[in-house]
Amino acid sequence: MKKYLSPGLCFAFLTALVSGAESEVVFHSDFESDTWFKDWGLDAAARNTQIVAKDPDNKFTAHRGKALRIKIAEGNNYGTSLAYRFKKQTGSEPEEIYFRYYLRLGNDWDPKAGGKLPGFGGTYGRAGWGGRPVSGDDGWSARGLFLTRKDGKIPVGFYCYHADMKGKYGSHWRWDIEDRGLLENKRWYCIEQYEKMNTPGKNDGILRAWIDGKPAFEKSDVRMRDTDKLKIELIWFNLYHGGSKAAEKNHHIYLDEVVISRKPIGIGEGEEVNEIGRIKSLVGQSPRHDRTPSTPQLASRAPMVRRAPRNRCRRLLISAL
Numbered sequence: 001m002k003k004y005l006s007p008g009l010c011f012a013f014l015t016a017l018v019s020g021a022e023s024e025v026v027f028h029s030d031f032e033s034d035t036w037f038k039d040w041g042l043d044a045a046a047r048n049t050q051i052v053a054k055d056p057d058n059k060f061t062a063h064r065g066k067a068l069r070i071k072i073a074e075g076n077n078y079g080t081s082l083a084y085r086f087k088k089q090t091g092s093e094p095e096e097i098y099f100r101y102y103l104r105l106g107n108d109w110d111p112k113a114g115g116k117l118p119g120f121g122g123t124y125g126r127a128g129w130g131g132r133p134v135s136g137d138d139g140w141s142a143r144g145l146f147l148t149r150k151d152g153k154i155p156v157g158f159y160c161y162h163a164d165m166k167g168k169y170g171s172h173w174r175w176d177i178e179d180r181g182l183l184e185n186k187r188w189y190c191i192e193q194y195e196k197m198n199t200p201g202k203n204d205g206i207l208r209a210w211i212d213g214k215p216a217f218e219k220s221d222v223r224m225r226d227t228d229k230l231k232i233e234l235i236w237f238n239l240y241h242g243g244s245k246a247a248e249k250n251h252h253i254y255l256d257e258v259v260i261s262r263k264p265i266g267i268g269e270g271e272e273v274n275e276i277g278r279i280k281s282l283v284g285q286s287p288r289h290d291r292t293p294s295t296p297q298l299a300s301r302a303p304m305v306r307r308a309p310r311n312r313c314r315r316l317l318i319s320a321l
Contacts, residue, residue: 026089026260029257030256031066040082040084041089046082048080050071052254060254067255068255069106070255071252079251083237084237086231086233086234097232098263100190100257101191102190103189105184106186106251111251114148115243119142119238120193121140121236122233123140123141129143131169133167134162135226139161140160140224142162143160153183156174156183157173162222175209176217181217183211190213192267193208201223205221205222212267
């Protein structure tokens with residue numbers, strides 16, 4: 001009698017044969033499916049979110065296919081909150097990680113107060129958000145930050161609860177390298193962020209950011225923790241107006257092509273994740289960074305590995321056992 005193994009097991013075996021190492025890409029979400037939320041471990045779409053291909057009232061044009069639109073309604077603060085929780089999804093929490101997403105501010109985006117954007121978190125439900133200061137052994141966070149308009153553009157940066165913070169609210173660290181952290185409405189930006197946790201008790205933690213592949217921020221003396229029990233708990237896609245000041249009108253923002261990776265990701269005109277967990281551009285070139293000497297080198301990109309037909313996959317696996 002012939003014995004057949006599941007395509008999933010076959011794929012996993014071939015992946016191990018080809019790569020010989022763990023996948024670089026931890027997570028990828030392109031918002032092309034109406035059930036996108038299942039990728040995030042949700043049973044339904046998060047509040048105030050909608051998948052769109054068109055939105056003429058906000059002069060929206062797609063980055064690639066569809067995108068996730070998030071609304072902050074007039075008189076409200078809350079946009080949405082999505083979390084990729086490493087321990088739940090992968091079984092462990094990293095000490096360092098990259099993530100990237102594409103961002104577009106809608107035509108109506110004109111906040112009268114600062115607020116939160118996607119970033120990193122390790123609050124563990126104890127400290128590091130909402131006026132809950134940290135002590136070094138209870139939590140931390142480094143969410144993204146937006147501020148009110150400056151010279152016609154929206155400043156962005158990190159909003160960080162860290163062990164050296166002063167007062168009950170986090171520090172504002174604007175992305176200020178060559179003013180790349182000043183964003184315009186009605187255009188797409190590639191936002192990439194990196195965090196490496198500090199040695200417990202030492203000021204050697206690292207936060208970096210790139211916009212459209214170019215360095216926008218670097219800080220290498222951050223003290224997030226005094227204990228190795230705190231790690232990178234989650235990638236936190238939080239959108240919130242304020243503080244306490246509510247939005248004076250409806251605001252819309254668009255997200256696309258989320259990637260979480262153990263290696264630098266970079267920018268490309270359209271990408272897919274290949275079978276050994278690496279990002280490959282659909283138009284033939286590798287995603288890229290323009291780097292300063294202190295930033296990590298871009299990981300080498302392997303050629304695409306096409307998925308073997310199921311019958312051939314089974315034969316390969318059985319012959320290897």
